[in-house]
Every structure is written in C-alpha cells, then in structure tokens.
Amino acid sequence: MRVLFAAPARQWDEWAPALRAACPEMTLCRDGDPASFDALIYAPGYPEDGSVLDFTPFTRARVVQSLWAGVERIVTNATLTQPLCRMVDxxxxxxxxxxxxxxxxxxxxxxxxxxxxxxxxxxxxxxxxxxxxxxxxxxxxxxxxxxxxxxxxxxxxxxxxxxxxxxxxxxxxxxxxxxxxxxxxxxxxxxxxxxxxxxxxxxxxxxxxxxxxxxxxxxxxxxxxxxxxxxxxxxxxxxxxxxxxxxxxxxxxxxxxxxxxxxxxxTPHVAADTRPETAAPIAAENLRRAMTGAPLLHLVDRNRGY
Structure with missing residues (x-):
C-alpha cells in the first residue's frame, strides 16, 4: 500500500522508521501523485506553506489517520470525505x-x-x-x-x-x-x-x-x-x-x-505527546483494516467533532 506522510518535514526522521517497522508492507512517501495513495497519515502543520490541504485529489485513499488525539484542525475541512481516525495512543x-x-x-x-x-x-x-x-x-x-x-x-x-x-x-x-x-x-x-x-x-x-x-x-x-x-x-x-x-x-x-x-x-503544551514507538502500531493496524475493509479504530464522528 502507498501512504502519504502528510505531516511537517521535521517529523519525518522521528516517525518514518517507527511507521515502517510497524507496517513493513507499506510504502511511505513524502510526496507524489495524490491519486496514487491508499491512505494518509496526517499531523497539523501540513501543508507547511500555511494553505489548507485539499483532500479531493486523493481519490484512492481509504483512511486519513491522524497522529494527534485532537482533530479540530482537520475535521471541519469540507474536502475531507475519507474516513478520519484520531490517535488513541x-x-x-x-x-x-x-x-x-x-x-x-x-x-x-x-x-x-x-x-x-x-x-x-x-x-x-x-x-x-x-x-x-x-x-x-x-x-x-x-x-x-x-x-x-x-x-x-x-x-x-x-x-x-x-x-x-x-x-x-x-x-x-x-x-x-x-x-x-x-x-x-x-x-x-x-x-x-x-x-x-x-x-x-x-x-x-x-x-x-x-x-x-x-x-x-x-x-x-x-x-x-x-x-x-x-x-x-x-x-x-x-x-x-x-x-x-x-x-x-x-x-x-x-x-x-x-x-x-x-x-x-x-507549561508549553507538554502534558502529553504522541510517541512514535507506541503510536506507530496503532496507525499500522488502522492501515491494514482500511485495506481489508475491516472496521476502523477510533473513527471520528464528524457531527461531534471527535
């Protein structure tokens, strides 16, 4: 499966090894043709030019897996029609x-x-x-x-x-x-x-x-x-x-x-952070579920916003 790492570039070195180890069947990419991706792994701050991510071209994507527990920065995006899952790490x-x-x-x-x-x-x-x-x-x-x-x-x-x-x-x-x-x-x-x-x-x-x-x-x-x-x-x-x-x-x-x-x-927003070593297996499980049509974990209710 091809997965876009839709997160700030500074997070790549920290997250890519953990995600690949947890999901070796995945091809994790930093860019590419949107229509070629089966899923997205998302974190706020992407795109880094400050624009709003347009999910419309991601026609093959079966899931958008957030790396954050909070999804308020993405859940109101009108172009997001793919299933969105929050991180429960x-x-x-x-x-x-x-x-x-x-x-x-x-x-x-x-x-x-x-x-x-x-x-x-x-x-x-x-x-x-x-x-x-x-x-x-x-x-x-x-x-x-x-x-x-x-x-x-x-x-x-x-x-x-x-x-x-x-x-x-x-x-x-x-x-x-x-x-x-x-x-x-x-x-x-x-x-x-x-x-x-x-x-x-x-x-x-x-x-x-x-x-x-x-x-x-x-x-x-x-x-x-x-x-x-x-x-x-x-x-x-x-x-x-x-x-x-x-x-x-x-x-x-x-x-x-x-x-x-x-x-x-x-305190400077340090109460809890998503740790790659514990969160990557959660993301990997959802990617596999999306590919097989199994029920997704921690699916966001758009009406409630979480």
Missing part, C-alpha cells in the same frame, strides 16, 4: 496521566507554599487524598487513564462527559449535571476536546460554581476556558491556582497576562 494516555497526577499532587500537598526563603512554614497540613475531591471533565481514553492513576492514590474522583457513560470506580455525571460536577471539584482537571459545545464551557458563571480556593488543571484545549473570567476568578481569590498547558494562541505570546500572574503556572 497508550503512550499518550500514560503521559497525560503522569502530567495530571503530578500537578494534582502538587496542588493537593500545597507545594507552592514552601518557598525557599528562610521562613519555617509548618502550619500547613494537607488532608489525606481521600478528603480531596477531584473532578475530571472529559472521560475518554485520556480521562479514564487520569482517573485510574488518581484512584490508585486514594482520591475520590468524579467524572463528567456529555454522555455520562459509566466508568468503573468513578462517579460519572453527564449532560446537564455539569454544575454538580463543578461544585465538588477542589481540583478540576480539564481534558475535553475543542468542539462547538465545549468552547468557553468554563465561563464566569461556571467558574463561580467551583469551591473557593479550587485549582484548575487544563490539559485539554485552550478554548475551554474564558481567559478573562479565569483571571478575574484568580485575582479575586475565588480560585487558588491554574495550571495551563494549552492556549488559544500557541506559543503563548510573551505579553500575555498569564505569564505574569502569580496564580498561574504555564
């Missing part, structure tokens, strides 16, 4: 679990209180994990991985998703139960995708539903939170801290107020 899920667990533990233990300035602060004793309620918005693969990690440490975990689909060990709320999910969230972890229904989901009214002093960890998408409302809630003291890994504009401009706010920690 066990390495990405593990990385997200480690990131969210690490920052949740930092917030839980109040580690930011212990500045190395010579002052002996021994009057701050955190509760045990069982007394610290954590809510996760988004209970897909990533949310479930984060929940499993936190449950293992003894935290009570509430999950919220639009569907409210059950997850073992987690109190899962759905749909219009979002206010209840927020009301108990001493630590709120946001892992939702960017869709029409999630943009500005955490506006001033919903941020006000969080307990006083709550910490927000956003590793989903920057569009989930109204930035002005978040800064106001932090500056007023209603919220204690925000750890932000995703932003509406990336890289985050140096003049953005998040950088200077003492109640905000900025």
């Amino acid at each position: 066990p390495g990405l899920a593990r990385g997200m679990a480690e990131y969210c667990t690490g920052w949740a533990m930092r917030a839980h233990l109040g580690m930011h209180h212990y500045r190395q300035d010579g002052e002996w602060r021994n009057g701050i004793v955190p509760p045990l994990a069982g007394a610290r309620d954590i809510t996760i918005l988004g209970m897909g693969e990533l949310g479930r991985a984060v929940a499993k990690s936190l449950l293992g440490l003894g935290f009570p975990v509430t999950g919220w998703s639009q569907s409210g689909q059950p997850v073992p060990g987690v109190r899962v709320l759905g749909g219009d139960e979002l206010p209840q999910a927020l009301a108990s969230a001493q630590i709120l972890i946001c892992l939702l995708p960017d869709t029409a229904g999630t943009r500005d989901l955490l506006d001033a009214a919903r941020l006000a539903m969080l307990p006083k002093g709550a910490t927000i960890i956003n590793a989903g998408r920057g569009t989930l939170i109204d930035e002005a409302a978040l800064l106001a809630a932090l500056d007023s003291g209603h919220l204690g801290h925000a750890v932000l890994d995703v932003f509406r504009t990336e890289p985050l401009p140096a003049t953005h107020p998040f950088w200077a706010n003492p109640h905000v920690t900025v």
Whole structure:
C-alpha cells in the first residue's frame, strides 16, 4: 500500500522508521501523485506553506489517520470525505496521566507554599487524598487513564462527559449535571476536546460554581476556558491556582497576562505527546483494516467533532 506522510518535514526522521517497522508492507512517501495513495497519515502543520490541504485529489485513499488525539484542525475541512481516525495512543494516555497526577499532587500537598526563603512554614497540613475531591471533565481514553492513576492514590474522583457513560470506580455525571460536577471539584482537571459545545464551557458563571480556593488543571484545549473570567476568578481569590498547558494562541505570546500572574503556572503544551514507538502500531493496524475493509479504530464522528 502507498501512504502519504502528510505531516511537517521535521517529523519525518522521528516517525518514518517507527511507521515502517510497524507496517513493513507499506510504502511511505513524502510526496507524489495524490491519486496514487491508499491512505494518509496526517499531523497539523501540513501543508507547511500555511494553505489548507485539499483532500479531493486523493481519490484512492481509504483512511486519513491522524497522529494527534485532537482533530479540530482537520475535521471541519469540507474536502475531507475519507474516513478520519484520531490517535488513541497508550503512550499518550500514560503521559497525560503522569502530567495530571503530578500537578494534582502538587496542588493537593500545597507545594507552592514552601518557598525557599528562610521562613519555617509548618502550619500547613494537607488532608489525606481521600478528603480531596477531584473532578475530571472529559472521560475518554485520556480521562479514564487520569482517573485510574488518581484512584490508585486514594482520591475520590468524579467524572463528567456529555454522555455520562459509566466508568468503573468513578462517579460519572453527564449532560446537564455539569454544575454538580463543578461544585465538588477542589481540583478540576480539564481534558475535553475543542468542539462547538465545549468552547468557553468554563465561563464566569461556571467558574463561580467551583469551591473557593479550587485549582484548575487544563490539559485539554485552550478554548475551554474564558481567559478573562479565569483571571478575574484568580485575582479575586475565588480560585487558588491554574495550571495551563494549552492556549488559544500557541506559543503563548510573551505579553500575555498569564505569564505574569502569580496564580498561574504555564507549561508549553507538554502534558502529553504522541510517541512514535507506541503510536506507530496503532496507525499500522488502522492501515491494514482500511485495506481489508475491516472496521476502523477510533473513527471520528464528524457531527461531534471527535
């Protein structure tokens, strides 16, 4: 099968060996006649001239396999009529679990209180994990991985998703139960995708539903939170801290107020990355399924946007 690597050139040296090892029957190409390709492996940033990729000439392509879990940059492309699959990578899920667990533990233990300035602060004793309620918005693969990690440490975990689909060990709320999910969230972890229904989901009214002093960890998408409302809630003291890994504009401009706010920690979109060694076998399996007509893994629902 002939497959186009429709991703930025800088990713070729990292991805090509892993993809070829996982799928030796594939001929992986960086360019060529669009009508000659059986599939595309796609990552945002392609084409690199800033234009929008026209999928119309790819008349033979049976699948477009994204290397990213989020597909918001491609799912609205009107020329994309081929099946689109998002990446569900066990390495990405593990990385997200480690990131969210690490920052949740930092917030839980109040580690930011212990500045190395010579002052002996021994009057701050955190509760045990069982007394610290954590809510996760988004209970897909990533949310479930984060929940499993936190449950293992003894935290009570509430999950919220639009569907409210059950997850073992987690109190899962759905749909219009979002206010209840927020009301108990001493630590709120946001892992939702960017869709029409999630943009500005955490506006001033919903941020006000969080307990006083709550910490927000956003590793989903920057569009989930109204930035002005978040800064106001932090500056007023209603919220204690925000750890932000995703932003509406990336890289985050140096003049953005998040950088200077003492109640905000900025991380540069490093919460979880797709790792070739764990993701290439997933892509290979979908390529084989596409060639044989078998059901595809992680097929994107265009109406939902993920």
